Amino acid sequence: MKRRTLGLTAAALASAPLAAPALAQGGPVEISFWHGLAQPLGGILEGIANQFNESQRRYRIVSSFRGSYPETMVAAIAAFRAGTAPHIVQMFEVGTGTMMAAGRAIKPVHELLAETGISINFDDYLPAVRGYYSLADGRMMAMPFNSSTAIMFYNKEAFRRAGLDPEQPPATWAALRAAAQRLRAAGIEVPMTTAWPTWTQVEQFSAIHNQPIATLDNGFGGLGAELRVNNPVQVRHLNTLIEMSREGTFRWGGRDGAGDAIFASGQAAIIHASSGARARFVREVPGGVSNIGFAMLPYYEDVPGAPFNSIIGGAAFWAMNRGPNATRSAEEFRGIAEFFAFIAQPRIVAFWHTETGFLPLTRTAFEQVRASGFYDQNPGADIPIRQLLRGGGQMTGNTRGIRLGGFVEIRVIMQEEMERALQGQQTAQQAMDNSVARGNVVLRNFERANRA
Amino acid sequence: MSAPAPASFLFRGRLLPLALLAPQLAVTLIFFYWPAVQALYQSFLREDAFGLSRHFVGLENFADVLTDPTWLQALWRTILFSTAVAGLALTVALFLAVQADKHIRGAATYKTLLIWPYAVAPAVAAVLWLFMFHPHIGLFGRMLNGLGIAWDYKLRGDQAMLLVIIASAWKQVSYNFIFFLAGLQSIPRSVLEAAAIDGARPMRRFWTVVFPLLSPTAFFLLVVNLTYAFFDTFGVIHAITQGGPGKATETLIYRAYTDGVMNLNLGTSAAQSVILMVMVIVLTMAQFRFIERKVHY
Incomplete structure (x- = not known):
């Protein structure tokens, strides 16, 4: 594991076109992912990460459960100070203020997407969710995932x-x-x-x-x-x-x-x-x-x-830098971005929503779930989203x-x-x-x- | 303390003794001195959670801690908690040891069973108590409520305190028991028999002969128990109450954890650790002084 990380850093130092084939031979790039969801939610979440792993061969998400939300937050911060932060950490909504102010500890999602050329249509996300994790000018800082109310x-x-x-x-x-x-x-x-x-x-x-x-x-x-x-x-x-x-x-x-x-x-x-x-x-x-x-x-x-x-609660995924004096390779960032794009697909958003009761984060997924008749068969499953839009949806x-x-x-x-x-x-x-x-x-x- | 023999007396070179000492020295330096120095250093700084910006603030962290009314309340609470835990653990252990020292059937089994709880980790012990006394799902918790006692340690500070005191003391009874039992067994039979011949009844024999002879053991245990209650009960409190309700069970060590680990105020937490460190040093010095005197009476 350690040797592979060193290899990656070396690969990143070399020019990019040379790096890719070298990596292909060294097996998939491991992307560490810390989350704070106990069973049964944690299992469902890790199942999604496994789906991503099976969908391609270049990256592998290594999920690990780090205790409750506050414990996960503390563990990630301590790991960052030690130069061993995870690539992705799930952070609950109360940690948002702390993460926003974290400077170079985090890799803002808008930067991540711009650098890797991967796009995610955040316009499709619910305004309440998008607003929560973006800067005043609308640039996204984190990847919304399990928002609840x-x-x-x-x-x-x-x-x-x-x-x-x-x-x-x-x-x-x-x-x-x-x-x-x-x-x-x-x-x-x-x-x-x-x-x-x-x-x-x-x-x-x-x-x-x-x-x-x-x-x-x-x-x-x-x-x-x-x-x-x-x-x-x-x-x-x-x-x-x-x-x-x-x-x-x-x-x-x-x-x-x-x-x-x-x-x-x-x-x-x-x-x-x-x-x-x-x-x-x-x-x-x-x-x-x-x-x-x-x-x-x-x-x-x-x-x-x-x-x-x-308002929303729950958690979002934050891309993190490795430590105060350590950086990540472009390849690692690309892996993170691809995973984010994977979980932004309507079918994943819809799956997570119907399995767990968390919100359907995108309009497309919501429409898809509604069209499938899920809300007719599961009375009450649309209560959270209706409550989020209560009062006509003009937020103050x-x-x-x-x-x-x-x-x-x-x-x-x-x-x-x-x-x-x-x-x-x-x-x-x-x-x-x-x-x-x-x-x-x-x-x-x-x-x-x-x-x- | 006798003066150590010169190194050349036993070893020819200097290398071998140093090499033999090295592991212990390394452990002490890495796990004791280094963190202690770090804490001291951090107690003068104020920094953000991620360690990206820091500045020197002098004694400001100490001033903040010592003038914070909630910290001072935690200090008094800790003293109360520690005294109660030590008192309870010592009394129960002494009672059990005296009973186990008698010639009774199955004494060996009885002794073994009493020693067992010491092998249970504090957090596990706490979870056992949690499951027994949870007001809604615990066996005894529901029983108490069924008997008409409004048992809800999640909301009632006094009950929460009682529960963490009992759980912490229970854990320490076994340890005290072993020492008391050893102490009792080292009291010469002849002394007790002489007292018995002189007509002293069991209670009188206990208070005039046994107890004074046990006092060095008891004093040693008192210090150990106080230290335990001060510093090692974190697991119990964390698992049962997390310092709540309100701040009813927040001891100094729990406070340092909350401020440093949960709230990420490393400066104030480090300052609290330094204050705690001074307390341990004072406690240990008192113990050595007093015990040295006691042992050579």
Whole structure:
């Protein structure tokens, strides 16, 4: 492996026309690919990489699972510092701000495509996805792949037991709370919970209600953004959650993705989770897919204009340089670009979408899936994309997405403060004020460390 | 400490002794001194996550850490946590060792079983406790809730703290048990018999004869346990609570990890490591001084 890399570097130093035949004899060029998806998603993803390997003989993607998203991010950064970064890393959406500011650690996708002469039609991608990973002038920085949005899943059997109509999920927070109270009265242990608490209850919530997470269009406008999550609508919502927690209708499922397990085991009746959790729920929830209802995230009717579109989460693929003092050969970049072009094909996009519940990223793939009758056979599978386009699709500065540096840390801060509020140690207002104060320190440090 | 014999006394050249020492010296230099120096160096810098830009900030990282109220809270929490873990692990181990030292049937089996948990890695131990006490899927967690006790360590800080204390102490009981048992067995029978003949009852014999003779062992174990609770419980906390809920189980070592590895603030994390390093040095010095005195009483 090491010797091959050395050989490649030597080949890159030689003139390009000579290099290609030499490589053909040395076997395929290995492209390392680190991802953060556990089973079953990881297996499906690696299956796609294997399809690429079988489709040609020049490059070989070597996939490896590196733990959760944050762990994968940390591993890739540490590897870069050591000069052994992977060619491609899957980075979750909160790492986007950090990656955008990473300078020569990353190889922007627009550069990669321009240098290798390979083209990908990004105009076909959903605006919400394209906007998330591009610079202000529209140049793409990363390769979108598994974008999701948060939606509401509910257990139809639990709804029936509580005398609720399993085909009529609650659309507003008032209706959700009333339904949760009925579920509670019917003896359901966990009427409602959530996975990724800050993503669903702060970030998605803010977009749906057109409230700012931070100034400067949630950080899209520059590194000087300041948090605004202590706005009245957000505080009101945390209050609702605290009250629901007290009356036993909302249970804190833990940080990050921990809440998924409670719904997967059939204990929770309602969960707000990533649309990408569909693959797991369909396999694990007792009763399978026919027992699971899919719905859009609820909203407060009295907030002007609500509901707006939700925002994307999930992850994208970033091409990385090898290390601070190490470069890659043109051949390696070409391999990365060809893999990106491979996964941009409508049939791959459609396959990933229908298998997993992640979004269909391109219009072509969406139309293709719709024409195949998939949404008629799988009710609810189009909920994520419809929710992304809710509100007429005119995005505001608050609903385009979030691009804040150090956002991984800010999320943990918000989770800590929410936990302390739910424990009764502080009010909702204090929790969000503390989040803003502590989060702004992170933002200023990031701004300082990344000022050129 | 006696003065070491001159090298020429045992070895003819200088090369052979150096060669024999080299592996250990290399391990010490590469795995202890080099990272320590790196940490010291980084604690004066502020840099971005990828290491592409860095600048010298003097003592600013230390000032940031020492004035951060959440860090100071973590310091007190760590002291509380460590005292509780050491206290619990020592008491339980001493009790078990005294029981195992008696002439009972199957003593050998009993002793072996008590030593087993030490072979379990902290993270694995933590996962066992996690599965037992998870409020929704754990056997005991559900049982507690069924009994009407609102058990939810994912949200209640005190319960989370209790759980990590018990899980950490459980892990250390076996280690303490071995030492206490060895200590008990080295107490001469004649002393105990003499006390018994003088009419001292078992409890009195324990507190006036056994316990004082065990005190060097106990003190050694206290230091080892405190060090363990301070630095080696990362795996337990990481697997069970990740420092939460809120910051209820965030100890100093966990804080250094979160800041350095998860949040990628290498400067502040390095400063915290340096502070921790000073603490270990002080703790170790105290131990050597005190033990030296104790041993030669």
